[in-house]
Amino acid sequence: MAEEITVRTTAELDSARTLAEGRRMHAISSAVRYALLAGVGFLMLYPLIWLIGASFKTNSEIFANPGFIPSEPTLNGYIDGWRTSTPYTFATFFWNTFLIILPKTIGTAISCAAVAYGFARFEFPGKRILFATLIATLLLPNVVTRIPQYLLFRDLGWLDSFLPLWVPSAFAGDAFFVFMLIQFLRAIPRDMEEAARVDGANTLQTLIYIVVPMLAPALISVCLFQFIWTMNDFLGPLIYLSSVDKYPISLALKLSIDTTEAFQWNRILAMSVLALVPALTVFFLAQKYFIEGISTGGVKG
Amino acid sequence: MARLQIRNLEKVYSNSFKAVHGISLDVDDGEFMVLVGPSGCAKSTTLRMIAGLETITGGEIRIGDRIVNNLAPGQRGVSMVFQNYALYPHMKVRSNLAFGLKLKRRPKPEIEDATEAVANTLEIDPLLDRLPKQLSGGQAQRVAVGRALIKKPDVFLFDEPLSNLDAKLRASMRVRITDLHKRLKREGQSSTVVYVTHDQTEAMTMGDRICVMKDGCIMQVADPVTLYNRPENAFVAGFIGSPEMNLMEGTLAVNGGVNIRLADQVLTFGEDVGNRLDVRGGEVLLGVRPQHLRIAANDEENALEGHVSHIEFMGHEVYLYVDVGDIRLVVVVPSEQYHPEDIRDDRIRLIPRETAVHIFDRETGRNVSLSANA
Numbered sequence: 001m002a003e004e005i006t007v008r009t010t011a012e013l014d015s016a017r018t019l020a021e022g023r024r025m026h027a028i029s030s031a032v033r034y035a036l037l038a039g040v041g042f043l044m045l046y047p048l049i050w051l052i053g054a055s056f057k058t059n060s061e062i063f064a065n066p067g068f069i070p071s072e073p074t075l076n077g078y079i080d081g082w083r084t085s086t087p088y089t090f091a092t093f094f095w096n097t098f099l100i101i102l103p104k105t106i107g108t109a110i111s112c113a114a115v116a117y118g119f120a121r122f123e124f125p126g127k128r129i130l131f132a133t134l135i136a137t138l139l140l141p142n143v144v145t146r147i148p149q150y151l152l153f154r155d156l157g158w159l160d161s162f163l164p165l166w167v168p169s170a171f172a173g174d175a176f177f178v179f180m181l182i183q184f185l186r187a188i189p190r191d192m193e194e195a196a197r198v199d200g201a202n203t204l205q206t207l208i209y210i211v212v213p214m215l216a217p218a219l220i221s222v223c224l225f226q227f228i229w230t231m232n233d234f235l236g237p238l239i240y241l242s243s244v245d246k247y248p249i250s251l252a253l254k255l256s257i258d259t260t261e262a263f264q265w266n267r268i269l270a271m272s273v274l275a276l277v278p279a280l281t282v283f284f285l286a287q288k289y290f291i292e293g294i295s296t297g298g299v300k301g
Numbered sequence: 302m303a304r305l306q307i308r309n310l311e312k313v314y315s316n317s318f319k320a321v322h323g324i325s326l327d328v329d330d331g332e333f334m335v336l337v338g339p340s341g342c343a344k345s346t347t348l349r350m351i352a353g354l355e356t357i358t359g360g361e362i363r364i365g366d367r368i369v370n371n372l373a374p375g376q377r378g379v380s381m382v383f384q385n386y387a388l389y390p391h392m393k394v395r396s397n398l399a400f401g402l403k404l405k406r407r408p409k410p411e412i413e414d415a416t417e418a419v420a421n422t423l424e425i426d427p428l429l430d431r432l433p434k435q436l437s438g439g440q441a442q443r444v445a446v447g448r449a450l451i452k453k454p455d456v457f458l459f460d461e462p463l464s465n466l467d468a469k470l471r472a473s474m475r476v477r478i479t480d481l482h483k484r485l486k487r488e489g490q491s492s493t494v495v496y497v498t499h500d501q502t503e504a505m506t507m508g509d510r511i512c513v514m515k516d517g518c519i520m521q522v523a524d525p526v527t528l529y530n531r532p533e534n535a536f537v538a539g540f541i542g543s544p545e546m547n548l549m550e551g552t553l554a555v556n557g558g559v560n561i562r563l564a565d566q567v568l569t570f571g572e573d574v575g576n577r578l579d580v581r582g583g584e585v586l587l588g589v590r591p592q593h594l595r596i597a598a599n600d601e602e603n604a605l606e607g608h609v610s611h612i613e614f615m616g617h618e619v620y621l622y623v624d625v626g627d628i629r630l631v632v633v634v635p636s637e638q639y640h641p642e643d644i645r646d647d648r649i650r651l652i653p654r655e656t657a658v659h660i661f662d663r664e665t666g667r668n669v670s671l672s673a674n675a
Contacts, residue, residue, distance in 0.1 A: 123315075191387035194354050199401035199452070200375025209400070213391040 055270040062265050078274075081267030086244050086255065090271060093252035097231065100165050100248055105226045107170020108177055109219050115172040116181030116215075117207050121193070138175040150239060164240045165233075169226065177222045184218040185211070220289040228279045249275045303365035303378065303455035304330045305351065305493055311359030312346055312517075320346050322517040323360060328456075331486050333479070333494045335508035337501060339540070343517040344497045345460055351495060352381050352458050364455055375404070380449035381458040385465055386441040388433035394420075394444050395429040401452045419447045422481070439470045446478070459496040463503065471503075479507050501541055505529070513537050530657075535666040538588050538659055544620065546590045546659075547630045553578075553585040553660060561587055561660070564626025569603050573655050579672040580662070588659035591620070591633040596643045597650035604650035605630075623649055 046068075053068030055077050065071060082090045118124075119131055153164040172178055196210045212219070234250045241247060247255060253271055283290070305328040312321035320343045328334040336344040349355040351362055353374035361368050369377045380401070388397050395416055396403075402412045420426040423443045433441060442462060449457055459478075463471045485492035498504055504511050505525045513520045513528065513536070520540075521533045532538035538546045551563040555578065559570040568587070597604035607623035607630065619639045621632040632651060643649070660670040 189385070189387075191383050191385060192389055194352075194374075195381065195383060195387040195448075196389070196400070197354065197374045198352055198379065198381045198458075199448070200373075200404045201400075202373065202375070205404065210389060213389075216391070 051269055052273055055266065055273045057266055059264055059266045062269075077264075077266035077270035080264065081270040082274075084252070084255065088245055090249075090252065090274065092245065093247055093249045096162075096246055097248040097250075100162050100237075101227055101230050103162075104166035104169045104230055105223050107166060108172075108174060108226045109223050111170055111172035112174065112177040112181050112222060113212055113215060113219060114207065115178050116185055117211055119178070120182045120185035121190070134175050134178060138179060146235075146239065153240065159240060160242045160246065161240075162246070165230075165236050174226070177226070180222065181215060181218055184215060188214055217289045220286050224282060224286050224290050227282055231275070231279045303491060303493055304328060304332075305334075305456050305495065306363040307347075307351070307360070308363070309360035310347065310350065310357065310362065312343070312350060312355065313358045320517050321350070321358075324514075324517070324519045325360075326512055326519065326522060328493055328495060331492045333482050333492075333496065333507060333509040335504040335511045336495065336497045336514060337499065337504040337508075337511055337540075338514035338520075340499060341516075342514040344499075344514050346517075347514070348381075348458050348460055348495060348497045351377075351456070352379055353377050378455035379458055380452045380454040381460065382442075382445045382449050382462045384461040386433070386438075386445045388436075388441055388444055388448075390433050393430055393432055394425065394436070397433065397444060398429075398447050398451050401448065415451050419451045422450070422484075423447045423477075438466050439474065442466065442474060443477075446481070450481075453490060455491050455493060457492070457494045459494065459498075461498055462496075463498070464500070475503060475507060501543065505541070511541075513540060515540075531668075531671055532588075532659065533668050533671070535586050535588065535661040535668070538661070538668070542590055544591050544631045544633065546588045547594070547628075548661070549587045549589075549625070549628045549630070550663065551585055551587050553580070553582050555581045561585065563587065563605070564628060566605060566625070568605060568653070570655055570658065574658055574660070574670060577670040577672055578660065580669045584663040585669070586661040586663050586666075587653075588661060589653040590657060591631040593654040593657040594630065594632045594651045595638075595654070596632075596634065597652045601650070601652060604652045606648065606650050609644055609647045609649050621649070623651065 050068045053070060054062050056073040056075070057065065057070040058072065058074055058076065061071060084090060119127070119134075149164070149168075153159060156163075158164050158167075168174075192210055192214065193206050196206045201209060232250060234254075237248050237251045241251065244255065249271075253268060253275060305326075307324060307326040309323045309325055310321055311319070311323050313319050324347065326334075336347060338344050346355060350357050353369070353372060357370050361370055363369065364378055388394075389400065392400065398416045398419060399412045402415060407415075416429070417426070420429055423446060425440065425443050425447060428436060428440055428444065433444070436444065442465075445462070462478075463474050466474060482492055482494055496503075496507060505528075508525060510522060510524050511528055512522045515536050521528060521537045523531075528537060528541050532541065532546075535548060539548060549563050551561045551568075554560045554562070555575065559575045559578065561568045561570070594605075605625055607625040610622045610624050610629075612622070613620040614636075617636055619634045619636055621634060623630045623632055630651070658670070659668055661668050
């Protein structure tokens with residue numbers, strides 16, 4: 001009897017020990033995992049963190065001090081950078097960017113929704129060929145069309161204006177967005193649209209009242225992509241804009257590089273930080289819809 | 302207030318598949334017409350053509366005195382309830398109900414009154430401020446019915462509205478919809494209904510008349526009782542009724558009595574069947590419903606002998622599966638009339654009720670035993 005108890009106790013002790021051991025192993029493995037993830041995450045974020053830190057440094061400290069915490073924090077970079085060396089402040093450049101982004105994003109949303117609706121829901125002669133063309137333009141490298149486009153816009157007299165930068169997109173020129181919306185629409189059952197038609201809605205009303213609200217998550221992603229990509233677009237403005245007063249931010253950042261003899265790095269970095277703010281803000285505000293939009297099947301029937 | 306007339310309606314798809322083969326059907330004002338048939342019989346296509354969601358290849362559809370072939374769905378004076386509700390997911394129930402009236406630019410107070418009235422009728426008033434995803438299946442279907450009701454259409458179209466609901470809910474919705482129909486009729490509102498289903502129980506319990514379809518053709522249009530008692534062809538006979546009617550291949554010969562040779566046995570029927578027949582012989586299908594076969598007493602003659610392969614006890618009745626030669630028969634016996642001792646060594650003798658026997662031409666499926674009673 002006594003022996004039995006001892007045996008059992010040993011067994012229990014053993015199992016308790018294994019349990020504790022398992023728990024400890026689990027804790028260790030989690031710790032290692034998180035440490036690794038945090039390390040890699042930090043590595044990825046380091047340039048951004050350094051950028052923000054350096055924007056508060058003096059110009060001389062940037063190269064002297066490799067760490068990201070400035071020894072004498074200063075706002076000079078921001079103040080001087082905002083003024084720029086041109087007659088315009090950065091406010092002008094932000095405004096220019098806004099003037100390009102606003103019509104471009106809105107135009108993209110409207111035109112792409114309409115075109116995608118047409119492709120996804122209607123049968124019309126030549127649909128296959130048109131759709132194939134759409135996909136083909138997706139595969140076409142951007143660079144290939146630059147020169148013909150430039151010549152076209154020159155003949156239209158649109159050079160040195162914002163028009164070449166947003167008009168093509170506002171007429172569903174971005175095949176990628178059209179394609180994305182078509183795919184999204186295909187996953188939505190047609191019943192709601194049919195119900196709307198029986199309720200007396202015409203094609204346009206169906207699009208506006210039924211399809212667009214159901215497409216909302218995808219449309220938000222489209223707008224967000226367009227916003228960020230336009231914000232970051234350097235080549236487009238570089239090719240088409242020549243007057244400084246029309247420069248958007250992406251070009252204006254370069255401006256401070258080649259007009260000053262000695263580069264004022266702190267100004268450039270400070271303005272880069274500001275240039276990041278709109279895109280990041282918009283992204284975080286719309287994050288929920290954005291993720292819903294790019295993951296398929298976001299809408300339940 | 303409108304009757305629906307369909308004349309020689311045809312549908313050919315772009316891949317030249319002919320789905321609807323020139324059907325004609327009249328639905329009277331205030332009538333509850335059920336289209337029923339197996340899947341792929343084009344009942345839904347027909348309904349969608351009435352609604353205007355499918356183009357019409359041939360023939361015409363008339364609602365009231367208008368030909369609606371080329372009218373947009375919204376102008377036809379129809380409203381439709383879909384199988385998966387098709388509620389607008391981004392609108393609250395209230396807006397879902399009001400959408401049709403809003404499109405018609407009715408004044409706001411009128412829309413509000415109508416919404417309230419419909420919500421009251423269907424007992425969905427507590428749900429008005431919910432989104433469709435917050436509704437259960439039964440609630441969503443009630444909202445969908447409400448959306449159809451609010452427009453006061455000439456014709457209501459239902460496309461398998463209950464098939465997404467569980468059995469219990471289906472039964473209660475069935476009653477609710479028929480009640481609603483009766484009430485509309487009583488109140489003198491337009492209440493013509495075309496209701497598509499593949500479920501014969503729904504068809505039999507709800508329809509004033511039933512249109513049985515198969516492969517894009519109408520097999521028979523009749524009220525439920527006629528359809529059950531006097532099926533015009535073997536398809537309708539087999540489709541309506543549960544369990545299915547037993548159809549046995551045999552050879553008919555009329556010489557004095559009516560003799561039908563089945564497998565290696567001969568059944569003889571008397572005048573009742575003889576008077577009804579409009580042929581004198583040939584290859585036929587003998588149709589007897591499982592409920593119309595009874596177990597023969599020992600000394601009775603002219604019975605069909607078979608072998609019981611298994612027995613299902615359903616509570617109020619017993620299903621016997623009987624093999625007669627190669628033919629498998631189902632027999633339904635009320636529990637109180639079922640005595641296990643009637644079956645000896647798995648052998649059983651069955652007698653069909655003569656007044657309820659049907660004989661079909663094997664080639665065409667036409668019921669050849671309807672004439673005298675017609």
